[in-house]
Every structure is written in C-alpha cells, then in structure tokens.
Amino acid sequence: MERNIKIDAITLKKISLGENNVGVTLLTSQDEQLFVMAFGAKKSKSRLYSGVNQFTYGVWDLYHDPVKDMWRGKEFSVIDSNSEIQLNLERFYSASLFLEIILKSNGSQGVFSLLRDSLHFIQTERDYNRVLIQFLLRILHDQGTLPQFSLCSECGKIVVNEPLFFSYGEELLCKSCNNGRLNSFLNPGILKYCEKTMGLDIQSGLKIGMDRDSSETLKKYLIELIKIYTGGKLLTLNSANGLI
Numbered sequence: 001m002e003r004n005i006k007i008d009a010i011t012l013k014k015i016s017l018g019e020n021n022v023g024v025t026l027l028t029s030q031d032e033q034l035f036v037m038a039f040g041a042k043k044s045k046s047r048l049y050s051g052v053n054q055f056t057y058g059v060w061d062l063y064h065d066p067v068k069d070m071w072r073g074k075e076f077s078v079i080d081s082n083s084e085i086q087l088n089l090e091r092f093y094s095a096s097l098f099l100e101i102i103l104k105s106n107g108s109q110g111v112f113s114l115l116r117d118s119l120h121f122i123q124t125e126r127d128y129n130r131v132l133i134q135f136l137l138r139i140l141h142d143q144g145t146l147p148q149f150s151l152c153s154e155c156g157k158i159v160v161n162e163p164l165f166f167s168y169g170e171e172l173l174c175k176s177c178n179n180g181r182l183n184s185f186l187n188p189g190i191l192k193y194c195e196k197t198m199g200l201d202i203q204s205g206l207k208i209g210m211d212r213d214s215s216e217t218l219k220k221y222l223i224e225l226i227k228i229y230t231g232g233k234l235l236t237l238n239s240a241n242g243l244i
C-alpha cells in the first residue's frame, strides 16, 4: 500500500478527539470508507479545517503512518462544501439519511458517485423527495436488495397495469397470490416509475415525475426496505420526526 495518496472523498462523519483533533470517516472515490485522523483540524487556520465537516467534497492528501497503522490527513482542498444542504431542514435530514445509510451499509460499487450526485441534486432540485427516492432505489439496487417491480415474487407472473401488494419485506405479490391479505400496494404507476428510472442515470431519472400520493407511498416503502437492510432504526429518521 502506498504511504502517500491523494484522493477525492466526501466526509461522512466526524468525531472530536481531544482539544484540537478530529477523526473523520471519508467515502473515497474508490467507493471505500476510510477513517482518517485530522490533527489540529479544529483550529481555523488548519489546512484540514474545512474538510472535516459532513457533506464536504474535496481532495485529500493522506499519509499512512505504518507505526500506528493509521491514515493521517496532510492537506485538503475543497471541491464543493455542499453548504446549501444546511439551509433547509427537510433537505438536511434527507442528506443526513444518505450518509447514515452509507455508514451502515457494506460498500458497493458506484456508491461514491451516487452520493456525490445525490448531495448535489438535494440542494438544487425543486422536488427533493425525488432525490431521496432515487437515492434509495439506487442504493438498494446496488446492494442487491431491490425487488423486481415487474413480477410477482411468489408465482413469478409478470404484471402489466396491475398493482403489487407488499408487507414490509422484500416480497411483492400479485393480486391473486395476495388473496386479500395485505392492504398496502404499489400501484402500476409506481411500478412503471421504478422500472423506467432504474434504467436511466440519476439526472435523467430525476426528470421523471410521479403524483404526490404515489411518491409518498414509494418513499415510505423504500424507507422500510432500507431499515430492514441496515438492521433496524435509522437515527436520522428519529431526529427528523416525520419531516422525511
């Protein structure tokens, strides 16, 4: 392993260590999480001062200390501080949820670019819920835990213009397999939306709209899936107190 590296990264988490030091968890452009010590980063004149804040995207110069087996930050230059996330509570909580999900997930290929794009669009898109939905769909897909939206998971029937019923698991059931057991369902519009947008890049996916009720249903469904995937409660959802 190289002793010195220069790498693009987004800051997922910071912890205070002593009077002046900060430990940060970075998501690197190689889709890996890296814990880095940023000595002196609490001082405003530190070169690492702006890099340790959550959501910050930039270039880190890192050094691997072989004695302590620890990565240390040497230099940081900002690409995007993503500071507009802080201006709106709903957007802030959505962006915080992205970070928490990634921290609780196994790494997956493409997660860095997904986060970078999602943080960008959560600040710029008028309908921030769409960004949240697109993030959840894509991260579940990349982790291999997204159900297929075109068929019944019990009988395998391909559904067209029919709803699929669900409880809060991954199974999606056609009307005859469900047989009146479950009341919650994804309507044909939601199923088409998921199928269609997953074939597009996120920017194109965000251009496709959905009515408000469908959007809420899908968001709730995906949040329940991600809760199962990350092993229970997501602290951000508790803090958000119904805002997302």
Ligand SMILES: [Zn+2]
Binding pocket: 152, 153, 154, 155, 156, 157, 173, 174, 175, 176, 177, 178
């Ligand atoms: Zn079926």
